Amino acid sequence: MKYVIIGGDAAGMSAAMEIYRNVPGAEITSLERGFIYSYGQCGLPYVVDGRISSTKRLIARDVETFRDKYGIDARVGHEVERIDVDKQLVFGTNASGEPFTIAYDKLLIATGATPTMPVEEGADLAGVHTVKTIPQLEDLLSDLTSDIEHVTIMGGGYIGLEMAETIHACGKKVRLIQRGSHVTKILDPELAQHVHDEAKKQDIELLLNTTVQAFEGNGRVERVITESGALATDLVIVATGIKPNTQFLEGTGIVLAKNGAVIVNRHLETSVENIYAAGDCAMHFNIVKERLDYIPLGTTANKQGRLAGLNMAGKCAPFRGIVGTSIMKFFNLSVGTTGMNEHMAKELGFEYEAYKLSARHIAGYYPGAQRLYIKIVVRKRDQQLLGAQIVGPAGVDKRIDVFATALYNKMTLPDLLDLDLAYAPPYNGVWDPLQQAARMNGRL
Structure with a gap:
C-alpha cells in the first residue's frame, strides 16, 4: 500500500x-x-525576545x-x-x-x-514581513537590527498581539493597527477593552478602525499609508490572517x-x-x-x-469535532475563549442569554488573588452552554479548559454547580468563578 x-x-x-x-x-x-x-x-513569536533561545x-x-x-x-x-x-x-x-x-x-x-497580504502596493519592499514559518521568522530576526527603532504590526489577533509583546521586549517602539473596532475579535467588545487597556499600559500605540492602503519607501519600507495619512515606521509585520x-x-x-x-x-x-x-x-x-x-x-x-x-490505515476513527478553544498571553494578561461569543451567537440566530462576572482567581483572602473577567453565553430555552470568554492575569487557563470540557459534553449552566472542582485557598475559592457565574440571577 x-x-x-x-x-x-x-x-x-x-x-x-x-x-x-x-x-x-x-x-x-x-x-x-x-x-x-x-x-x-x-512558539515563533517567543524566539524574537529570546524566551525561546533558537528556532531549533x-x-x-x-x-x-x-x-x-x-x-x-x-x-x-x-x-x-x-x-x-x-x-x-x-x-x-x-x-x-x-x-x-x-x-x-x-x-x-x-x-x-x-499568511494573507491585504496590501498590494509596496508589499514587496524590504522590511515588510509575515511570520508563519521558521524561515520567515529568521528573515525577520536578521532584519530586526539595532537600527530598527519603530515597528508597525498590522492585525490584532494572536500573532499580532504576541509579536507586539515580544518586539516591545526587544526595546522597540510598537504600533498596532487594527481594521475593526477592537482587537481579539474572538472577544466581545467589553472583554477586548481589557486588552486595549493593557496595550496602553505597556505603551503600545493602538490604532483602531484603521485600514492600511499601501507601504511606501525607497527600496525599504519607510511609511505606512492609511486613510488618515502617512505613518513613519522602520519595519512592518503583517498578521491579518x-x-x-x-x-x-x-x-x-x-x-x-x-x-x-x-x-x-x-x-x-x-x-x-x-x-x-x-x-x-x-x-x-x-x-x-x-x-x-x-x-x-x-x-x-x-x-x-x-x-x-x-x-x-483502515481503522474507524471519527473526528468528533472542536468547540473552538484558544488562549493567548498579552503582557500581564491571559485571554481565553471557547465556544461562541455573543456576537457569533447573534449572527448565527441563536436565542441566547449572556452573563458576566468579575471574581478572584483564588480565595479572596489569600495573598496574590487576581481579578478575572468572565462572560458566559447560554442557549435561552434550556441554559445549555454556548461559550465563555475569560480575561485576567492568572487562572484563565484552568477555567477555560473546564468550560471547554463542559461544552464538549453539552452541559448546562446549572450543571456547572455540580462539578467537583479542586479547592484550597492558594488555588481557588469555595465556589470556582465559573460556578459563581452559574449562581448569578442578574442577566445582561
Whole structure:
C-alpha cells in the first residue's frame, strides 16, 4: 500500500506516524515544499525576545529522524502542483526545478495555510514581513537590527498581539493597527477593552478602525499609508490572517469551502475517493455551532492528522469535532475563549442569554488573588452552554479548559454547580468563578 502525504508539519506527520504504527511495511512518502519538518509554529513569536533561545528548539522531529528511524521517504523542497485523481498520481517540481510524479493508493492533503497580504502596493519592499514559518521568522530576526527603532504590526489577533509583546521586549517602539473596532475579535467588545487597556499600559500605540492602503519607501519600507495619512515606521509585520494552501486542487473535483479549505467528513475523507485532508487546509466540525467551521490551530491539526492516519490505515476513527478553544498571553494578561461569543451567537440566530462576572482567581483572602473577567453565553430555552470568554492575569487557563470540557459534553449552566472542582485557598475559592457565574440571577 502506497501512502502519500502532502505537507510535513503537524497534521501530515501525525498521520504518517499513525500509518507507520498500524500498517507494517507501509510505503510512506511525505512531500514538503519547505526544508523543515514538524515544528511548533505557535512558539515563533517567543524566539524574537529570546524566551525561546533558537528556532531549533521548536523542531519536534527533524527530517532525518523520519527517514532513518521510521523509514519514511521524507522529501524536502518538493512542491505539489496538481493531482490526477483518476490515475491516482501526484505531480510537482523539486527544489532543483526537476519534475516528479508519485503514485498513491491513499493520499493526505496536509498543506496548511499561508499568511494573507491585504496590501498590494509596496508589499514587496524590504522590511515588510509575515511570520508563519521558521524561515520567515529568521528573515525577520536578521532584519530586526539595532537600527530598527519603530515597528508597525498590522492585525490584532494572536500573532499580532504576541509579536507586539515580544518586539516591545526587544526595546522597540510598537504600533498596532487594527481594521475593526477592537482587537481579539474572538472577544466581545467589553472583554477586548481589557486588552486595549493593557496595550496602553505597556505603551503600545493602538490604532483602531484603521485600514492600511499601501507601504511606501525607497527600496525599504519607510511609511505606512492609511486613510488618515502617512505613518513613519522602520519595519512592518503583517498578521491579518491566513488562507488555506489548496490552489493546486483545482480541477480535481475535491469540494472546497468558500475560504478555500477542504470540506471533509467525520473520517477526514474528501469528496474524492482515497483522498483525505487535515489541519489548517481543512474544515473542522464545530460541536457547539453544529456545522463546519474554520478555526486553524495546532491542537486541531495534530488531532485531525492523527485520526486521518488511523482512517487511512483502515481503522474507524471519527473526528468528533472542536468547540473552538484558544488562549493567548498579552503582557500581564491571559485571554481565553471557547465556544461562541455573543456576537457569533447573534449572527448565527441563536436565542441566547449572556452573563458576566468579575471574581478572584483564588480565595479572596489569600495573598496574590487576581481579578478575572468572565462572560458566559447560554442557549435561552434550556441554559445549555454556548461559550465563555475569560480575561485576567492568572487562572484563565484552568477555567477555560473546564468550560471547554463542559461544552464538549453539552452541559448546562446549572450543571456547572455540580462539578467537583479542586479547592484550597492558594488555588481557588469555595465556589470556582465559573460556578459563581452559574449562581448569578442578574442577566445582561
